Amino acid sequence: MPTPPRRRVPRADTVPDTPGRPEFAAAFLQRNRQYRADQARLNRDAAANERTALARRWGLSFRVDAG
Secondary structure, eight states: OOOOGGGOOOOGGGSOOOOOHHHHHHHHHHHOHHHHHHHHHSOTTOOHHHHHHHHHHHTOOOOOOOO
């Protein structure tokens, strides 16, 4: 007797490679005109407070490298 569909567990090698939340959010921001304009105004030499303001405005957060 076959196992009912709700009991089947997908094998790791058959799970589709789908993007997660961080990848989806990054793709959204890359396509957003307002975000790209804000980012273009912010150059590499911008002060930390300017980068922090951009991150807060767009709801960005970054993981701290534990080293």
